[in-house]
Amino acid sequence: MTTSTSRHNDVIVDFQSKRGESSAAFFLPFLSPGMRLLDAGCGPGTITAAFCGAVGQVVGIDIEPKAITAARQLTGDGASANLRFEVADMMSLPFGPQEFDAVFFHAVLYHQPPEAIERALAEARRVLKPDGLIATRDADVGGNILYPDTAGLHLALDLWQRWYEHSNAEALQFGRRQGVVLRANGFDPIWSGASYVNHSADAAARRDTTRDAIASLRGLSSGLVAKALAEAAEVETAIDAWRQWGEVPDSVYLRCRCECVARKLAADSDVTPRPARALPRGCG
Numbered sequence: 001m002t003t004s005t006s007r008h009n010d011v012i013v014d015f016q017s018k019r020g021e022s023s024a025a026f027f028l029p030f031l032s033p034g035m036r037l038l039d040a041g042c043g044p045g046t047i048t049a050a051f052c053g054a055v056g057q058v059v060g061i062d063i064e065p066k067a068i069t070a071a072r073q074l075t076g077d078g079a080s081a082n083l084r085f086e087v088a089d090m091m092s093l094p095f096g097p098q099e100f101d102a103v104f105f106h107a108v109l110y111h112q113p114p115e116a117i118e119r120a121l122a123e124a125r126r127v128l129k130p131d132g133l134i135a136t137r138d139a140d141v142g143g144n145i146l147y148p149d150t151a152g153l154h155l156a157l158d159l160w161q162r163w164y165e166h167s168n169a170e171a172l173q174f175g176r177r178q179g180v181v182l183r184a185n186g187f188d189p190i191w192s193g194a195s196y197v198n199h200s201a202d203a204a205a206r207r208d209t210t211r212d213a214i215a216s217l218r219g220l221s222s223g224l225v226a227k228a229l230a231e232a233a234e235v236e237t238a239i240d241a242w243r244q245w246g247e248v249p250d251s252v253y254l255r256c257r258c259e260c261v262a263r264k265l266a267a268d269s270d271v272t273p274r275p276a277r278a279l280p281r282g283c284g
């Protein structure tokens with residue numbers, strides 16, 4: 001069986017390294033300087049680093065050694081004294097109980113089957129202090145905006161979903177279900193929203209998006225065909241669609257990311273919300 005580890009590839013690392021502060025922005029108003037934050041499944045660390053100025057200490061963990069190497073390089077190996085990265089499994093965190101004030105999952109849970117999500121959230125609860133905060137930001141295909149909105153582009157999106165084995169509609173719409181999932185796993189959601197990853201801000205961004213999409217599809221092509229998840233011709237059709245998208249001067253690809261912040265419930269709490277601390281301004 002293919003694991004998320006073996007799916008990691010250079011194209012993904014390259015793409016992820018272009019994002020940072022905008023992906024962390026929704027959680028910043030909930031953080032304060034004394035906090036210790038864990039970024040679980042941190043990938044190349046760009047988003048992890050965006051928390052350094054907001055909290056006292058940041059730890060990024062990822063199961064993929066290559067991602068941690070990229071993270072250490074990207075953030076300049078100790079360039080920030082309050083940031084460190086470790087290879088670790090979010091299903092079995094190498095930390096004691098109640099070591100963190102906040103745990104962050106970005107584009108991580110969406111890729112996991114339900115039992116893995118439960119396990120990862122149980123670990124997050126264990127390492128969080130009482131009243132600790134969890135924040136998740138993940139995709140929801142229902143919110144994506146594409147122009148031109150062609151069948152070939154939808155085929156490309158479908159091929160990526162096939163690769164990640166998201167065969168049911170619930171996984172594809174994980175973003176809107178984050179609050180429900182967190183509540184079912186011992187957290188009290190206190191804020192939710194959404195924002196977009198902009199893959200088409202200007203001509204250079206469109207060029208990069210086209211190049212990355214084509215490189216990703218080419219990278220996955222033999223695996224998709226070998227696993228009988230796609231025909232080679234389908235991959236070529238999807239690649240052509242991205243090429244054509246890249247040639248349209250005002251093409252648009254805005255990728256929806258739903259966001260949720262929740263507070264850890266005490267072990268003996270039910271799901272009834274407890275009296276909340278005052279929310280940061282603009283977050284009520």
Ligand SMILES: C[S@@+](CC[C@H](N)C(=O)[O-])C[C@H]1O[C@@H](n2cnc3c(N)ncnc32)[C@H](O)[C@@H]1O
Binds near residue numbers: 041063088106
């Ligand atoms: C789509 S990437 C997101 C990376 C980063 N959070 C970001 O948004 O830039 C998903 C990451 O989760 C990591 N991952 C998957 N399963 C994991 C596990 N069990 N423990 C820790 N990391 C895991 C992968 O290696 C990958 O780096």
